[in-house]
Amino acid sequence: MIIRAMALGFVLWLAVAAAFRFAGQYFFLPDESLRLVTFLSGPVVGLVLAFIFLKLLGEASGDEGEAAIGLALPVLLLNGFLTHEFATAFPNLDETLDATYGAWSLLFGGSILFMGLWTTKLAPQDERI
DSSP, X not given: OHHHHHHHHHHHHHHHHHHHHHHHHHXXXXXXXXXXXXXXXXXXXHHHXXXXXXXXXXXXXXXXXXXXXXXXXXXXXXXXXXXXXXXXXXXXXXXXXXXXXXXXXXXXXXXXXXXXXXXXXXXXXXXXX
């Protein structure tokens, strides 16, 4: 289960990185008013994609949180590298957007984890505080 989720997470990271690399100049703009919209889109996109991918994985009830960890782990780890090497990885984007990209990727990965926890169906004995 975790390996399948991590493989799907790697594919997700690759698709997002390719979108920023080849078309990022069209939607990831340095304009301050648009930057907030782009920045806030990270959690929305993460929640929607996590919901779709968790349904595609078809995990057993109660395992959605673990699958979300497997899905988010490659995204968080590899986006850390892309944030560090922002100018080299994304020559089509303004170099001043590196911090915005880093924050965007953290919100994106965090929203994947949140969706996994939100959709996890716990047994009654697991809900003790």
